[in-house]
Amino acid sequence: MTKEMFTLKSSDGFLFVVDEAVVHQSVTLSPMVQDCAGREYPINNVTGKILNLVVEYCKNHVVVDGGDSSSSSSSGDALKKWDDEFITQMDLSTVYDLIMAANYLIIKGLFDLACQRVADEIAACKDHEEIRATLGIVSDYTAEEEAEVLKENEWAFD
Amino acid sequence: MHKLKIVNFKNIIVFIKILLVKTCGKYFSLIFLIFFRFTDAFACFRLPLISQEKIFSRIYKIIQIQPPQILCKNQSGSVLIFVEQHCLKMFTEEVLKNVFPLLEGEDLAACMGVCKQWRHIAKDDFYWKCQCAKKWPSVCKRTKPPTGTYYKMFQTFSKRRLNRTLPPPRLSFENLEFFVDIWSEDKPVYSGLIPGLAMETGIKPLPSGISNVLRTHLAKPDYKMVVPAEPRFTVPLNQTVSVSMLVGRNDSDKVARIINRSVFEYIDRSSYRALAFEYLDLSPYYPFVSGIRAWVSLLFMDAEDINDGVLDVFGIQLDFCDVAETKEEVLWLLDMLDWK
Numbered sequence A: 001m002t003k004e005m006f007t008l009k010s011s012d013g014f015l016f017v018v019d020e021a022v023v024h025q026s027v028t029l030s031p032m033v034q035d036c037a038g039r040e041y042p043i044n045n046v047t048g049k050i051l052n053l054v055v056e057y058c059k060n061h062v063v064v065d066g067g068d069s070s071s072s073s074s075s076g077d078a079l080k081k082w083d084d085e086f087i088t089q090m091d092l093s094t095v096y097d098l099i100m101a102a103n104y105l106i107i108k109g110l111f112d113l114a115c116q117r118v119a120d121e122i123a124a125c126k127d128h129e130e131i132r133a134t135l136g137i138v139s140d141y142t143a144e145e146e147a148e149v150l151k152e153n154e155w156a157f158d
Numbered sequence B: 001m002h003k004l005k006i007v008n009f010k011n012i013i014v015f016i017k018i019l020l021v022k023t024c025g026k027y028f029s030l031i032f033l034i035f036f037r038f039t040d041a042f043a044c045f046r047l048p049l050i051s052q053e054k055i056f057s058r059i060y061k062i063i064q065i066q067p068p069q070i071l072c073k074n075q076s077g078s079v080l081i082f083v084e085q086h087c088l089k090m091f092t093e094e095v096l097k098n099v100f101p102l103l104e105g106e107d108l109a110a111c112m113g114v115c116k117q118w119r120h121i122a123k124d125d126f127y128w129k130c131q132c133a134k135k136w137p138s139v140c141k142r143t144k145p146p147t148g149t150y151y152k153m154f155q156t157f158s159k160r161r162l163n164r165t166l167p168p169p170r171l172s173f174e175n176l177e178f179f180v181d182i183w184s185e186d187k188p189v190y191s192g193l194i195p196g197l198a199m200e201t202g203i204k205p206l207p208s209g210i211s212n213v214l215r216t217h218l219a220k221p222d223y224k225m226v227v228p229a230e231p232r233f234t235v236p237l238n239q240t241v242s243v244s245m246l247v248g249r250n251d252s253d254k255v256a257r258i259i260n261r262s263v264f265e266y267i268d269r270s271s272y273r274a275l276a277f278e279y280l281d282l283s284p285y286y287p288f289v290s291g292i293r294a295w296v297s298l299l300f301m302d303a304e305d306i307n308d309g310v311l312d313v314f315g316i317q318l319d320f321c322d323v324a325e326t327k328e329e330v331l332w333l334l335d336m337l338d339w340k
Helices: A020-024 A048-065 A073-088 A092-105 A108-124 A128-135 A143-152 B006-023 B028-045 B049-063 B093-102 B105-112 B116-122 B125-135 B137-141 B150-157 B196-201 B212-219 B327-335
Strands: A005-009 A015-019 A040-042 B069-073 B079-082 B176-184 B187-195 B225-236 B241-249 B254-263 B266-268 B273-279 B293-300 B310-319
Touching: A015 A020, A015 A048, A020 A048, A048 A073, A048 A092, A048 A108, A073 A108, A092 A108, A092 B093, A108 A128, A108 B093, A108 B105, A128 B105, B093 B116, B093 B125, B105 B116, B105 B125, B125 B137, B125 B150, B176 B196, B176 B225, B176 B310, B187 B196, B187 B225, B187 B310, B196 B225, B225 B293, B241 B273, B241 B293, B254 B273, B254 B293, B273 B310
Parallel strands: A005 A040
Antiparallel strands: A005 A015, B069 B079, B176 B187, B176 B241, B225 B310, B241 B254, B266 B273, B273 B293, B293 B310
């Protein structure tokens, strides 16, 4: 059984050679299975660094998702553990890029994983100022507007 | 060829970084202008074009945006660059819309304080419907939110607030007058029609001859209702002394009973007070509230007369110490009486 290999090219010119099972995980890329075998497929929105991570994720998920629905729960747990380590070791800037890439390539598992990481970061912050600091967001509120918003939401803090 | 100092270069980068972040990509024409100025600054250093491009690409790496499309060159030959809005590292709506449903209600509320864009997205009732559905799944059986918006529902009911503030009372002491009658063996020894405001004023000045205990008690700033006994009267200890008290309100011409007839059974010599109490009759609108007493105290002088068996009363105190400690609480309690 010959495995078809596909070449993905990142926006900054890095090439990744992957097999069909990996490509199938992306809803955007799946159609190219018919068209682009052997040719380079450019992915303009994703840099090499991020595409590398995407490919790594997909490769790992092929092992379990690859048709064997009766795979034991232990391999499911191992995969979950791998996912957790995978996403927590990244800095938030990379997670953000990963979300955008997974959104473009439509890889649901990766998208949900990365969004959950951001949600966990927000949940770990004790107030809006900490959220701003962690995610690097600059506030555009005036002092009065901010006081108003906090008053509106004082029910949440006690 | 003039070489740009590293220190100045870094400062400019920081400045541009801050500017770019603050503008949030909305006003890219402003960014365009900034770059225009920047390139002019280079032009005045007379760097060749190739060096300028190298510096720009280094800038982009530092502030981490996608390499921009070079569009045109200005008259001096420097390079003008348009930066596409979505290349900036701001959390786009799409990302937030997928992250917000994963948060708890309190975290979502915190997100509203982060910036205007976040607040605008987080305010959407959809996310609050998700929160309500997590907390009270039965809410989903309705098509519309039961309290206007799901946000309001979550705000109001997600946390149980145990200390509630009393709303402002409907009564005020200006509306009230107290009918106070004190009897000694069924003979009246004191009858007073006391306006509500007088109850608050207290006894000023404090007469001499009262004990220090009472003096301290009366001088304390905590809320109490005390009136001077005018005219002063004495009561013999061997007789049954009792009190009755009614209260009238002028806003609705009604009267309520505070004490029907209660005997001063307790004489506390250490605090120079004779005490009487009775359980209040509240309005039928408050059917489950009971066990609240009205206390009347006769305040008497510190004198040798006690040994003769006579109390020299100089003041009368009314309190509802079982439940009401402040003026607002007392007014609410009086409002709850059975006014007829």
